[in-house]
Amino acid sequence: MGYLRRHPRAVPYLLIAPGLAWLAVLFVVPLYYLVTTSLQSGDIYEGFSLTWRWSNYGDMLSQYRPQLVRSAQYAAIATIAALLIAYPLVYFIARRGGQWKSLLLVLLVAPFFVTYLIRTLAWQTILADEGDVVGVLRDVGILADDGRLLATSFAVVAGITYNYFPFMALPLYVALEQLDGRLLEASSDLYANPVKSFLRVTLPISLPGVFAGTLTTFIPAMGDFVNAQLLGTPKQYMIGNVIQSKFLVIVDYPLASAGAVILMVLILVGVALYARALGTERLTG
Amino acid sequence: MTEINRRQLLLRGAFGAGGLASLPAILAACGGSGGIEGQSAESDAAPASVDQTLAEKFVLSNWPLYIDIDEETKKSPTLEGFTAETGVPVEYIEDINSNEEFFGIVQGPLSQGQFVRDMAIPTGYAVVKLKDLGYLEQFDTASIPNLANISIPAPPWNEGFAYGVPWQSYMTGIAYNSSKIAEAPTVEELLTDPALKGKVTLLNSMNDTMGVLLQAQGYSSETINPDEFDATIEVLQKAVDDGQIRQFTGNDYTGPLSKGDLFACLAWSGDVIQLQADDPGLMFSIPETGGGIATDYMCILKGGSVYTSSVFANYVLDPARAAQLSLGINYISPVAASKAEAEKVDPDVASNQLIYPDQATLDKLQEFDPAVVNDPAYNEKFQAVIGA
Numbered sequence: 001m002g003y004l005r006r007h008p009r010a011v012p013y014l015l016i017a018p019g020l021a022w023l024a025v026l027f028v029v030p031l032y033y034l035v036t037t038s039l040q041s042g043d044i045y046e047g048f049s050l051t052w053r054w055s056n057y058g059d060m061l062s063q064y065r066p067q068l069v070r071s072a073q074y075a076a077i078a079t080i081a082a083l084l085i086a087y088p089l090v091y092f093i094a095r096r097g098g099q100w101k102s103l104l105l106v107l108l109v110a111p112f113f114v115t116y117l118i119r120t121l122a123w124q125t126i127l128a129d130e131g132d133v134v135g136v137l138r139d140v141g142i143l144a145d146d147g148r149l150l151a152t153s154f155a156v157v158a159g160i161t162y163n164y165f166p167f168m169a170l171p172l173y174v175a176l177e178q179l180d181g182r183l184l185e186a187s188s189d190l191y192a193n194p195v196k197s198f199l200r201v202t203l204p205i206s207l208p209g210v211f212a213g214t215l216t217t218f219i220p221a222m223g224d225f226v227n228a229q230l231l232g233t234p235k236q237y238m239i240g241n242v243i244q245s246k247f248l249v250i251v252d253y254p255l256a257s258a259g260a261v262i263l264m265v266l267i268l269v270g271v272a273l274y275a276r277a278l279g280t281e282r283l284t285g
Numbered sequence: 286m287t288e289i290n291r292r293q294l295l296l297r298g299a300f301g302a303g304g305l306a307s308l309p310a311i312l313a314a315c316g317g318s319g320g321i322e323g324q325s326a327e328s329d330a331a332p333a334s335v336d337q338t339l340a341e342k343f344v345l346s347n348w349p350l351y352i353d354i355d356e357e358t359k360k361s362p363t364l365e366g367f368t369a370e371t372g373v374p375v376e377y378i379e380d381i382n383s384n385e386e387f388f389g390i391v392q393g394p395l396s397q398g399q400f401v402r403d404m405a406i407p408t409g410y411a412v413v414k415l416k417d418l419g420y421l422e423q424f425d426t427a428s429i430p431n432l433a434n435i436s437i438p439a440p441p442w443n444e445g446f447a448y449g450v451p452w453q454s455y456m457t458g459i460a461y462n463s464s465k466i467a468e469a470p471t472v473e474e475l476l477t478d479p480a481l482k483g484k485v486t487l488l489n490s491m492n493d494t495m496g497v498l499l500q501a502q503g504y505s506s507e508t509i510n511p512d513e514f515d516a517t518i519e520v521l522q523k524a525v526d527d528g529q530i531r532q533f534t535g536n537d538y539t540g541p542l543s544k545g546d547l548f549a550c551l552a553w554s555g556d557v558i559q560l561q562a563d564d565p566g567l568m569f570s571i572p573e574t575g576g577g578i579a580t581d582y583m584c585i586l587k588g589g590s591v592y593t594s595s596v597f598a599n600y601v602l603d604p605a606r607a608a609q610l611s612l613g614i615n616y617i618s619p620v621a622a623s624k625a626e627a628e629k630v631d632p633d634v635a636s637n638q639l640i641y642p643d644q645a646t647l648d649k650l651q652e653f654d655p656a657v658v659n660d661p662a663y664n665e666k667f668q669a670v671i672g673a
Contacts, residue, residue: 128541251392
């Protein structure tokens with residue numbers, strides 16, 4: 001304690017030290033190996049060695065552009081869909097839930113206590129060709145008689161939307177829950193109609209929640225491979241499937257690592273642009 | 286010997302995880318990326334002397350649905366019997382979903398000399414890969430007198446079954462739902478028949494799918510010619526582009542096939558026999574053009590107990606126990622003498638061509654060229670078609 005009293009400036013550093021150590025061991029070091037591995041060449045029998053093989057990146061980008069583009073598209077559509085579904089639902093729970101608020105929130109999260117894989121496999125049953133959903137859609141003519149939902153892009157995007165839904169809903173809930181009701185009263189006192197109140201008061205105040213929710217949904221969705229594998233066909237495969245296959249099946253660690261780095265950089269750039277477009281000051285504060 | 290080794294390894298692991306003091310060790314562990322110095326030479330030499338003490342515990346990795354289970358006790362008579370006879374408890378882990386995935390899981394620790402499992406039961410070609418990388422211990426064949434019961438030949442990479450002792454063999458052929466299609470489709474119909482469009486899956490393992498497809502094109506899958514391989518890849522690519530192929534699957538074709546989402550698919554014989562118990566309408570056929578056969582081998586991963594593993598291998602190769610195992614899981618036993626034992630218990634199963642195939646059936650099956658399975662160039666071509 002004497003040391004701290006003599007060196008009060010050291011306190012914040014000591015406080016963040018565990019966090020920094022955590023980051024160093026579990027993020028910086030693995031990242032270092034990921035990047036160096038991505039510049040290696042060789043094979044599993046001869047061993048891999050660092051040869052600064054930048055063409056790994058070129059190879060990944062040129063060969064797997066469709067999967068990269070598809071990943072971004074699917075993740076974006078799923079994020080928007082999750083936002084459109086979650087916002088009204090969470091708004092209702094946070095503003096009108098009353099005494100049921102906690103229960104509703106638990107109900108919202110409850111399905112997610114079941115493991116990810118089982119939930120995805122459940123969609124195989126829900127969307128099965130011979131299942132009720134497809135049967136009804138065929139009967140009302142939305143689907144052709146030989147049409148199907150499973151093994152289509154729709155199924156993959158639906159799976160992603162569903163699986164990452166809580167990551168959208170919970171940050172939104174926090175933002176909407178904190179909304180001061182008196183602001184809405186003031187807004188209506190000033191003759192704003194409900195639509196205007198929403199656009200001028202609720203939406204801007206909930207924007208940090210929207211921002212957090214879209215990020216926590218989009219980032220894992222972009223790297224997802226389980227949904228494409230279980231609910232899609234090879235034509236729906238995402239960049240995650242490519243990395244998984246390179247890593248585990250072909251055992252080409254350098255290419256797999258290059259794919260992972262590309263994915264990470266794309267997400268970072270995307271997030272930076274997104275944050276800039278929304279305006280970081282409004283988001284943080 | 287192994288026991289001490291394992292304890293040392295565990296201790297080392299604990300220190301490694303314990304503190305920053307050993308950060309360099311962690312860094313070294315992270316940096317491992319294949320390439321083992323001098324290990325293959327070392328493991329090629331016959332083991333000088335094997336410590337004849339049993340381990341305190343036997344850790345075994347296997348595929349799902351690949352051990353006999355007593356309906357009432359929900360326990361495996363084979364594993365229980367082994368423990369009763371030797372006093373060694375078995376830690377049984379069903380974590381091999383595909384050879385590739387399992388390899389990916391164990392490759393890192395094995396390349397660092399860490400203990401992973403005593404024994405695993407991958408398919409032949411994966412055993413070749415593990416062996417070539419120096420990740421396997423040799424069996425103590427002197428402790429396995431029952432090796433003499435094995436009725437299938439030892440492949441060239443496995444003289445005297447030193448690296449892999451056969452567990453079971455399986456056939457790759459066409460499964461179909463007879464409530465959807467009247468008779469078994471040919472391989473060509475799977476790939477082109479409009480009536481099957483989008484209702485067909487193939488297997489995501491290259492040896493299974495390409496083995497059947499190559500033969501359907503009139504080529505050999507035992508020794509593969511690169512041009513013939515490429516020509517067959519084109520046929521497959523066209524079927525994928527046309528939307529004929531719904532998915533490439535592992536074991537997960539079973540659900541959609543029973544539900545009728547799939548009319549036909551490439552499948553493994555034992556799976557279909559197990560599914561038939563609930564749905565007699567599911568059929569398995571070996572294509573006239575030829576099917577595949579492959580064998581899964583028990584092998585000892587580096588650092589595992591050689592003696593305990595050898596005793597276990599000897600235990601399951603006894604004809605009566607081999608029959609018990611094959612009756613329980615419906616795959617093909619490497620012990621032909623087990624058929625007589627199986628007949629005593631269940632004559633129907635013993636006469637089933639998928640479990641105890643006769644020579645005429647075996648003649649229709651080819652084992653896929655192991656050199657091709659482990660060649661990244663072929664894998665990349667196949668992976669490119671199946672979408673990743």
